[in-house]
Amino acid sequence: MKDIDVMEPQIDWDNLTFSHTPTRSMYRATCDEGGEWQEGSIIPFGNIELSPVAGVLNYGQGVFEGMKAFRTAKDRTILFRPEMNAKRLQSSAKRLCIPPIPEEMFLEAVEQIVKDNADYIPPLDKGSLYIRPVIWGTGPVLGVKPSRSYTFIVYVSPVGHYFQGEIPCLHIKVTNFYHRVAHKGTGAAKAIGNYAASLYPLKLAKEHGFNEVMYLNAQNENLVDELGAANVFTLKGDTLLTPGLSGSILPGVTRDSTIQIAREILGLDVKETDVTVDDFLTADEVFCAGTAVVICPIGRITTDDDSVELCTEMGPMTANFRKILKDIQLERREDVFDWLRPLDLY
Ligand SMILES: Cc1ncc(COP(=O)(O)O)c(C=O)c1O
Numbered sequence: 193m194k195d196i197d198v199m200e201p202q203i204d205w206d207n208l209t210f211s212h213t214p215t216r217s218m219y220r221a222t223c224d225e226g227g228e229w230q231e232g233s234i235i236p237f238g239n240i241e242l243s244p245v246a247g248v249l250n251y252g253q254g255v256f257e258g259m260k261a262f263r264t265a266k267d268r269t270i271l272f273r274p275e276m277n278a279k280r281l282q283s284s285a286k287r288l289c290i291p292p293i294p295e296e297m298f299l300e301a302v303e304q305i306v307k308d309n310a311d312y313i314p315p316l317d318k319g320s321l322y323i324r325p326v327i328w329g330t331g332p333v334l335g336v337k338p339s340r341s342y343t344f345i346v347y348v349s350p351v352g353h354y355f356q357g358e359i360p361c362l363h364i365k366v367t368n369f370y371h372r373v374a375h376k377g378t379g380a381a382k383a384i385g386n387y388a389a390s391l392y393p394l395k396l397a398k399e400h401g402f403n404e405v406m407y408l409n410a411q412n413e414n415l416v417d418e419l420g421a422a423n424v425f426t427l428k429g430d431t432l433l434t435p436g437l438s439g440s441i442l443p444g445v446t447r448d449s450t451i452q453i454a455r456e457i458l459g460l461d462v463k464e465t466d467v468t469v470d471d472f473l474t475a476d477e478v479f480c481a482g483t484a485v486v487i488c489p490i491g492r493i494t495t496d497d498d499s500v501e502l503c504t505e506m507g508p509m510t511a512n513f514r515k516i517l518k519d520i521q522l523e524r525r526e527d528v529f530d531w532l533r534p535l536d537l538y
Contacts, residue, residue, distance in 0.1 A: 201312050208319040208352030210484060215309040219301045219346040222330075227291040229344065232301055234308050237347060247329025247339030254328045254384040255284035258483050259445070260320040261306045261348075261535070263313050264523035271323075271533040272483075272521050274302055276445045281325060284381035289338040290327050298325065303535055305346045310537050312350050316522065319352040322484070326384075354421075354484045355403055359514075361491025361503050362480070364419065365402040366469060367393050368496055372407040372417060372440075379417070379440035390420045404480070406493065408469070409440055415466050422482030423447040424490070426467060426475035427460075427509050433471055436464040446481040446517070452529055453516050458509075469493075473500045477507035487514040 203213065214237050221232025247253040257277045262270055278299060282292040293301075302323055306313070313321040325346045329339025355362065370393040373379035373386055390405070397405045406424065409415040417435055418424055423444040425434045432454045437443050454460040472478055478490040489506040492499060506514070519525035523532070 245332035252385040287381040375411040422480035
């Protein structure tokens with residue numbers, strides 16, 4: 193019998209979906225009273241033990257990240273802009289009173305766990321290795337206050353397309369009933385509670401055949417914020433509009449990359465500004481952008497009063513954005529922005 197450690201993972205690379213596949217290991221580090229993160233280590237992937245009184249379980253004191261490693265056309269493995277995830281995790285942590293992880297420690301943890309699970313990275317063009325760093329308040333707290341100890345875990349999973357059907361033209365429901373986050377709330381942080389609150393609106397939308405929910409701004413309901421798991425863009429002529437970082441949307445890494453591609457490669461006029469529902473309904477092309485969804489066309493938008501069909505197949509500019517981003521990530525195109533961090537796996 194083969195040793196368990198050298199056994200090849202049994203993964204059907206041609207049929208990956210965006211779901212969790214357990215891998216060999218995960219990274220864990222802890223931070224006790226005093227706020228100093230201790231050196232972490234790689235441990236077998238598996239269940240963890242928590243006190244029922246843990247801050248994360250009772251008060252949702254947790255933040256996370258989502259990023260990807262790719263096998264590229266140059267037969268290398270790369271991380272895409274991991275420094276941005278490190279910085280965003282720090283600012284999310286600050287908002288939730290969690291001791292921030294030093295950037296170097298974060299990058300080291302991500303590199304270590306990808307290397308240890310290198311055989312779970314899908315082959316070129318078959319998908320990617322999704323990386324999920326999380327920090328939880330794991331110390332016991334009964335009154336409402338920050339936990340006194342924390343756990344940082346990074347786990348990974350090979351993944352394919354986020355939406356069923358490769359790259360569908362999404363049908364999106366604009367919700368007037370639910371906000372994703374409150375004005376001056378935790379919208380700019382990747383806080384676990386933001387996602388808990390989005391589950392019910394998403395469930396309702398899916399029951400009615402929609403792919404995703406478009407959230408309006410809690411302070412001004414004429415304005416669009418974002419989708420439940422991606423930022424949004426509209427294109428009209430040579431102008432690309434996207435909601436500005438006013439505090440209620442997540443500052444997406446893909447959003448930032450899309451803006452740079454638009455300005456530097458496609459020569460578009462980009463406005464990070466207030467964007468109305470009407471801007472979306474009357475656009476030439478509408479798409480969403482995120483690590484999980486990549487860049488995906490929005491084909492139909494339904495409000496309470498209206499349902500507007502924008503496309504039945506991906507528009508030419510959306511296709512351009514998607515191709516340029518993917519070609520950079522997979523080293524089929526020069527990394528002019530210096531976004532790739534290659535990993536030395538050998
Ligand atoms: C609410 C929300 N907005 C936007 C994004 C896109 O961010 P990024 O491009 O960093 O993945 C995400 C994450 O995927 C998200 O959860």
